[in-house]
Amino acid sequence: MKCPFKIFFLFTGVVFVSSCVKVLDYDIPEDEKKIVVNGIISTYNPATIYVNKSLHVLDRLEIKPIDSAIVRIYENDILVTEIVEGTKGGYFSDFTGSFGNKYLLEVMVPGMKTASATCILPEPVLIEKVDTSSELQEFFEYGYYYQIYMLKSIIAITDPETIENFYELEGTLLYKEPVYYSDMDTFYITGYRKAISNSIIRSKDPVFEYTIMGDQVLSNQNENEFIIGNKLLFSDQLINGMKYNLNVSFSSFLFNANDVTTDSMRLVIRLKSVTKDYFTYMQLLERHLQARNDPFSERAQVNTNIENGLGILAGKSESVCTLEINQTPKPE
Amino acid sequence: MLSSNPILPKLLLLLCIFSNTLQAQKFTISGIVSEASGGEKIIGANIYDSLTYKGTITNNFGFYSLSLNKGDVQLVCSFVGYSMHSQRFKLDKDTVINITLSPMLEIEEVTITADKAKNMVNSTQMGNVSIPVQQVKSLPVILGEVDILKTLQLIPGIKAGNEGTSGIYVRGGGPDQNLFLLDGVPVYNINHLFGFFSVFxxxxxxxxxxxxxxxxxRYGGRLSSVIxxxxxxxNSKEFQGEASIGLISSKISLEGPIVKDKAxxxxxxxxxxxDLFLHPIQKAINDNTKSGYYFYDLNGKINYRLSDKSRIFLSVYSGLDKAYSKEKHEWENYERTLKTYYNSESAIYWGNITAxxxxxxxxxxxxxxxxxxTYSRYQFDLSMHNEQTTKPVAQTDDYLHSTRYFSGISDISGKFELDFIPSPAHYIRGxxxxxxxxxxxxxxVSRIKTDIISQNVDTTIGNRDIYSHESFAYIEDDITISKRLKANIGFHYSNVLVKSAFYQSLQPRISARFLLTDDWSVKASYIRMVQYINLLTNTTVGLPTDLWLPVTERVKPQKSDQxxxxTAIKLxxxxxxxxxxxxxxxxNIIEYKEGASFFSQSDGWEDKIANGKGWSYGAEILIEKNEGKTRGWIGYTLSWTNRQIEEVNFGKVFPYRYDRRHDISVAITRYISKRVDLGITWVYGTGRAITLARQKYPSLLEYFNSNQDNENFYPSDNSVIEHYESRNGFREPAYHRLDFSANFHKKVRWGERTFSFGIYNVYNxxxxxxxYYGYKYGISSSSENIYLLQRSLYTFMPSIRYSLKF
Incomplete structure (x- = not known):
């Protein structure tokens, strides 16, 4: 149950409606503006860093990107890339990291203190085996009854015992989508092109602590319900040093789509090992977003590993397993 | 020489025996002090022999015992608000003297020195305040409702919570650290109407x-205060009653003898x-809807004197808050072959029962x-029931949704206490x-039943009942060491067993006072307190969802050293x-983790909280005048209160929410005449410490695009996040308020009637x-600006109440 206290909220609403609101003539201190750095260094994608400037809380702007920064990345104290110009705050490199190495990120903005962050890319934990089967699951929500074709998967991993591990699981669908031609009244398929889509992951596995769905990060709220998201985050708190089978189901609208050919559809299961700072950031971000609109919640501060700044530098490595969808038996 | 005179040694021997006998010639005066008019026992009355200045005070049941030497005694008994009793007699045996005191008219000039001031100087106790109920009734109140807790909030060291609420924060402690006893029974939730009124x-x-x-x-179980x-x-002599009607509530109180002077x-x-006024209006607008809110308190007590030595009492309390809503509809299909019924009922109620x-x-x-x-129970219950049925044939969209959430605590306890007064120099309690x-x-508990899904859903989510066994034993002695030095020394041992967790502690309690002069004393004390019970509470309003929870293996007992x-001076x-x-x-104090909320059932309660340490220090000044036509007090507190908790504020020290640097309270009652009295209160407090953002910036998810196979970033519509420099790093504006009241009394044939007028927040x-941060009310969306907005509750509020005494 998401909100069982409707009457309480109604009553509180009456109290608030009957109360007075006034604009407070209060000088909220103008703190020194900080560089905001959000970036990921990984073993599978080129490093991408976004640089912004923090704003006063009453500022009408939402984001203030900085394109005049100099961004440097060092690998084990050796400069490996330098980007001197940004695009809407984004600094894109062609440098890809390696696990086990220490990375230092420096961001220099004229007139501001240099911001920096370090991370060590964790060693990826291998996906040892994936067993799959497909099933149709029935759901009834909001007065509608529908079926979803799910790819149930048991993903076997062995968590290293001697270190603290943090993970992010996602599934990416590679498929061919139709290319359409329209002559006013009719649509014709003229061919197919490669496309990518993230699948939805569902699970009741107790290890999963958080899920990312689009621009939301949510904790696993109810042990009797599925955790659902594009990405599922978990730590090795329950499985440290153990061989473990993750029980998940992948689904996508594409499985049911009539005009998408499943002949060459592949599901790429990515098990990413992520840094502790990033995992903690996601944890606190979830609490922050949940609490911000709830007057009865304690405000949650979000951590940062950016020195002289705000934001997060995340480090990730991944282990990948690819499944051919059309070879998976479909339920009758 | 002794050996040559056989009589002398015998004489000496006789003298020794005689002198020893003389020295042992002490007798005890004991009895009960009560009101002359109604027989109510008077607690804390002074009894002393004005010839030797040896004395004592009555205990919680009006009992006193005073051992004096044989001989002349001038026994004096006095208590604030009552005429003094004095009698002279010769003490030559153990004597029982039951004393009755007559109430003193408030406006009479008092020629006898004020006892309350004297008591304060003489007492070894520090940090305790006794408040006459009459004084509570004479002070201004919110919406005409006399409230004991609101009066307590005017005492230095005791801070009010949020605007209008009844919660108290004592010397840096939280609301869970206060023990409320009603006739010795703990009351767990003291709030009506979300904390705007107390249950007393x-x-x-x-x-x-x-x-x-x-x-x-003799007290234990909470860190910060005992009320x-x-x-x-x-009244054991005659029937009497009081009734009153005000803007919010009406009251009636009846008392009298069952058997005169006996029961x-x-x-x-x-x-x-x-709600009673609302129903007719609702019915006129919409006959299908009924909703409302009410609360009630019912107090009852019977006492019976079995003999001169023995008395039994039975006291009960029942209180409840209830908010409810009911809705019913019915309609037919076009063909008029089917009739559909819709029924929705919701209710939320909470309350205490004590006996x-x-x-x-x-x-x-x-x-x-x-x-x-004793028995004490607090329960909170929320239920929602929605049902749609069609007759004579059920339809596919018929359904039943039923939810119930409940929580609470109940206690059964047995207690034995003993007062032993061997001499005026010792008052031993155990x-x-x-x-x-x-x-x-x-x-x-949820139940969902529909015809679309062939199976029903019936789930129970939450925590199972937890049982614990708590016990304590104590011994204390109020010792008069010398004419000037007096001390209260005691030990309180307690333990608790919860599942497999066992905790125990020995808590020393020491306080002493030294008389510099008859009117000036200095005092010092050290106490240790331990608490085996925790309250998860929201600090914004007094929510009925407050959860009382025990210590566990993970959550250890809270402890404090104070x-x-x-110094106390009779000026x-x-x-x-x-x-x-x-x-x-x-x-081991507890604090909600960041982001934790009451309404999240995702975590067990132990996962919502973090524990750490806190410290509080300060100074309190109280100037009182207790007699005469003008009475009252001025109090000032200067204090600091901080917390440090590993999982909160990244482990850095932060101020407690109710860290009010300065706190001033003025409470004055002026008796103009026998028929008119006026009251004013003025309070000032530094703003509370709250967590408020000062900067904002985009989060990582601002740039997350889930439709790409890599993490190239594109801005989305996600909002940015706020940056808080530290927990409770922002100060609200200062709180101050002036209240006024006037009472007009008139004797009537059957008793006395009183009109009470009051204004809460006189200067608005x-x-x-x-x-909170929000858009300014009334500005169109095309030109909205963000402002820091403040919501206030009570502005200028007049009130009126009519009371009768008969």
């Missing part, structure tokens, strides 16, 4: 004593009636015992207590000054209830 009906109350420090050993509230026993009763009822059966027994002239069995707690930490140093005429400084450390100060 002043018409049923006889005495209120607050301990905020220097706790004697000991005693109900009236009921009496009192019953008091208070109820709001807003105490007590037996007082005077085992001897010097020994008084009290044996009590006893033991056992409590069986049952905790209901919150369970949700040191205090002070000229009726004035007294009390100055006290304190330093208090707290360990908009005090902060809640601060």
């Amino acid at each position: 009906n002043a018409d049923a109350i006889q005495n209120i004593t607050v301990y905020k420090g220097g706790f004697p050993a 000991d509230i005693r109900m009236k026993d009921g 009496s009763f009192i019953i008091s009822l208070r109820r709001t009636y807003f 105490a059966l007590r037996w007082n027994y005077m085992a001897s002239k010097k020994v008084f015992t009290n044996t009590t069995l 006893g033991f207590n056992y409590i069986y707690h049952t905790f209901h930490p919150g369970i949700s 040191y205090a140093l002070g 000229f005429k009726d004035y007294s000054l009390n100055l006290e400084g304190y330093y208090k450390t707290m360990h 100060r908009q005090n902060p209830f809640y601060l």
